[in-house]
Amino acid sequence: xxxxxxxxxxxxDMPVKEGTIGPSVIDIGKLYGQTGMFTYDPGFTSTxxxxxxxxxxxxxEGILLYRGYPIEQLALNGDFLxxxxxxxxxxxxxxxxxxxxxxxxxxxxxxxxxxxxxxxxFRRDAHPMAVLTASVGALSAFYHDxxxxxxxxxxxxxxxxxxxxIPTLAAMAYKYSIGQPFVYPMNSLDYTSNFxxxxxxxxxxxxxxxxxxSRALDRIFILHADHEQNASTSTVRLAGSSxxxxxxxxxxxxxxxxxxxxxxxxxxxxxxxxxxxxxxxIPEYIARAKDKNDPFRxxxxxxxxxxxxxxRAKIMQKTTHEVLSELxxxxxxxxxxxxxxxxxxxxxxxxxxxKLYPNIDFYSGITLKAMGFPTSMFTVLFALxxxxxxxxxxxxxxxxxxQRIGRPRQLYIGERQRDYVALNQR
Ligand code: CMC
Numbered sequence: 001x002x003x004x005x006x007x008x009x010x011x012x013d014m015p016v017k018e019g020t021i022g023p024s025v026i027d028i029g030k031l032y033g034q035t036g037m038f039t040y041d042p043g044f045t046s047t048x049x050x051x052x053x054x055x056x057x058x059x060x061e062g063i064l065l066y067r068g069y070p071i072e073q074l075a076l077n078g079d080f081l082x083x084x085x086x087x088x089x090x091x092x093x094x095x096x097x098x099x100x101x102x103x104x105x106x107x108x109x110x111x112x113x114x115x116x117x118x119x120x121x122f123r124r125d126a127h128p129m130a131v132l133t134a135s136v137g138a139l140s141a142f143y144h145d146x147x148x149x150x151x152x153x154x155x156x157x158x159x160x161x162x163x164x165x166i167p168t169l170a171a172m173a174y175k176y177s178i179g180q181p182f183v184y185p186m187n188s189l190d191y192t193s194n195f196x197x198x199x200x201x202x203x204x205x206x207x208x209x210x211x212x213x214s215r216a217l218d219r220i221f222i223l224h225a226d227h228e229q230n231a232s233t234s235t236v237r238l239a240g241s242s243x244x245x246x247x248x249x250x251x252x253x254x255x256x257x258x259x260x261x262x263x264x265x266x267x268x269x270x271x272x273x274x275x276x277x278x279x280x281x282i283p284e285y286i287a288r289a290k291d292k293n294d295p296f297r298x299x300x301x302x303x304x305x306x307x308x309x310x311x312r313a314k315i316m317q318k319t320t321h322e323v324l325s326e327l328x329x330x331x332x333x334x335x336x337x338x339x340x341x342x343x344x345x346x347x348x349x350x351x352x353x354x355k356l357y358p359n360i361d362f363y364s365g366i367t368l369k370a371m372g373f374p375t376s377m378f379t380v381l382f383a384l385x386x387x388x389x390x391x392x393x394x395x396x397x398x399x400x401x402x403q404r405i406g407r408p409r410q411l412y413i414g415e416r417q418r419d420y421v422a423l424n425q426r
Contacts, residue, residue, distance in 0.1 A: 007035040021056060038409040045304075048229075049406070050237065054087060054392050055228040062308035066226060067091070075315050080221040080385070081105060081191050084163055087226055087392040102191075108164035109185035109194065111172075112142040119176050128173035128380045129258045135169045136162075137251030147245035149398055158246040159391045166387045167191065170380045171198030177376070192218040195384070200372060212326040213371055216319050217381075220367065223312040223360060224382050226389030232256040232263065236390040237397050241406040246394060253390045254383045260299070263386070266378040269300035270365030273334045273341075282341050290350045300362030301345060307355035316363040323367050334366050 001016040003026045012034050015027045025048045028039055041047045056065040064071040067086050074083055078092075085093045085101050093101060118138055122131050139161070140147060146158035172182050175198075183198045193209040196217065201207035227233070236253040240246070257263035276285050288296040303310055324332055342358055345351045368378050397403055 007037055010035050017051075022058065032409075038411070040411055043304075044229075044234075049234060050229065050397065051400070052228065052393065052396060053090065054396060055226045055389070057228055057305050059303070059305035059307050062306060062311050064227075064311050071223065071311055072315060075219050075222045078222065079190070079192075080218045080225070083222045083225050084388040087388050088159065088395070104160055105164045105191065106185075106187045106189075106194070108161050109168050109187065111139075111165050111168050115142065115169075115172075116182065119172055119182075122176065124177060124179060126177070128170075128177055128376050129254070129264075129383070131173040131176065132169060132380050132383060133251055133254045133258070135173065136166070136254050137248055139165065140245045140247035140251075143247070147247070149240075149243060149246065152399075155246070155395060155398065159395060162247065162250055162391055163388050166384050167195035168198060170377075170384045171195060173380060174199050174373075174377055190214070190218075192221065196371075210326070213323060216323045216326075216367065217371065219315065219319055220364060220381070221385035223315060224385035226386070226392065229393075230262065231259070232386065233390055233393050236394050238406040240394045240397055241403065246391070249394055250387060250390050253386070257383050257386065258379055263379045263382040265299050265359070266361040266365045266368070266382060267375045269361045270334070270369060270375050270378065272299045273337050273365070276337050276341070278333065279337055279340045282337065282344055285341075286344055286348060290348075298341070298345060298356070300359055300365075301351070302354070302356040303359045306357060306359065309357045310359040312360040313358045313362055316360055316367070317358075320363045320367045320370075323370050327370055329370055332366065332370070334369070338363065338366060 001018075001024070003014045003016055005012050005014070012031065014031065016024050017027055018024045032038055039047070054067065056068075057063065066074060066083065067090055069086065069092070074086075078086075081102050082093060082098060084105075085098065115135065115138070118135065119131070122134075143158070143161060146154045146161060148154045168185055175182050181203060183201045183203075185194050186197055187194075189197060189209065193211075193214045196209050196214055197207050229237075232253040235256040236249045239249040239252040244252075260268045272285075276282060285296070285298070288294045289298045289301075320335065324330075324335065342362070345356070345358075350356075365375065365378055368381060369375070373381065
């Protein structure tokens with residue numbers, strides 16, 4: 001199949017490429033050469049930036065697949081490290097492969113002792129995302145032996161290091177912000193229990209991991225592990241396309257994730273629920289969300305790709321109820337506000353017409369807060385979980401023989417060429 005367009009009397013035939021599932025794409029690579037024109041698509045609403053075998057989303061049907069496996073099945077039956085293996089290698093591990101992978105990850109959890117000093121340079125009130133962005137980038141200054149991206153072994157070592165060390169850095173960012181000593185990783189614990197311990201243990205008493213909370217957080221990590229070519233992943237790919245070292249690329253992803261339209265939405269959603277405060281104030285906020293002259297948006301609602309219920313939000317909602325019940329939180333006013341807000345929004349003409357449904361961030365904040373995390377840590381947890389997705393996408397790009405540096409074009413609307421005017425004549 002091919003697509004035909006006519007541009008200023010020039011007929012152009014462009015090949016159409018078929019995917020396994022989902023929309024086909026028109027390959028416009030030769031368009032400029034043949035017509036002298038670019039395409040224009042700010043926000044990439046109709047533009048595929050790459051081929052990928054990792055994650056598939058059907059936004060109309062509310063389907064999310066990692067390497068072909070539905071997110072619901074992975075979240076229910078698997079654990080986060082199994083998902084990491086799947087995203088990185090393309091297949092679910094055998095029992096032996098899983099044991100080996102878990103062992104290798106848990107043996108790379110410590111960070112260079114000098115990193116402690118690096119942390120001391122931050123103000124205590126720094127946002128943990130600022131600290132995480134800097135400390136992930138700083139890994140490139142500590143692990144020189146895994147920054148040659150042309151060497152597959154170094155690529156894999158860097159990947160394992162990042163998956164293993166990101167919980168340690170995330171927990172350190174938290175500990176530093178509350179003035180508590182860093183807690184070293186404990187290799188005998190599973191990935192998520194180890195992270196909980198690094199966040200909540202103190203040297204003066206025993207810390208017991210609650211297995212239900214650990215399992216719930218592990219599931220939250222699975223839900224956040226990858227989401228195809230979103231803003232932060234595209235940032236990682238673009239940064240990586242120049243040949244930049246892997247730690248620097250992931251730091252770029254962390255920085256991009258921080259924004260409130262992306263990973264920062266979980267923090268913003270909880271703050272919004274707190275601001276609404278009680279069920280009787282919901283109509284006021286719904287009216288504000290619908291008002292074109294008011295910049296307010298319902299945080300945790302809407303998605304560029306999902307025009308149906310975000311499948312992750314459904315699992316998240318269930319997990320929220322499980323965690324609150326396990327922790328004995330019977331009446332959480334924020335949960336009441338969230339559930340009523342969801343009910344009202346889903347029956348409101350504005351939200352129905354624009355296909356705005358709760359996304360993953362709508363319920364995650366309530367759950368993370370119940371677990372004891374402050375709001376400033378929510379996006380850090382998202383970054384922790386998304387690291388494997390970023391790495392899998394970065395590796396896929398580097399290993400693609402047709403990979404070239406990413407270089408979008410533009411429609412220039414500035415001044416035409418003009419002559420410099422001397423300072424005393426302006
Ligand atoms: N509340 C009220 N109106 C909304 C909302 C919302 N949350 N989201 C979209 N709209 C309206 C928007 O005003 C626009 O209306 P109109 O067509 O009349 O101008 C229409 O819906 C389409 O919105 P858009 O901004 O063109 O859509 P987008 O695809 O560019 O943005 C989004 C997607 C997620 C940035 C946006 O829905 C949003 O800002 N949501 C709140 C932030 C949020 O929850 N983000 C987390 C996304 S999921 C996690 C992740 O991927 O990081």
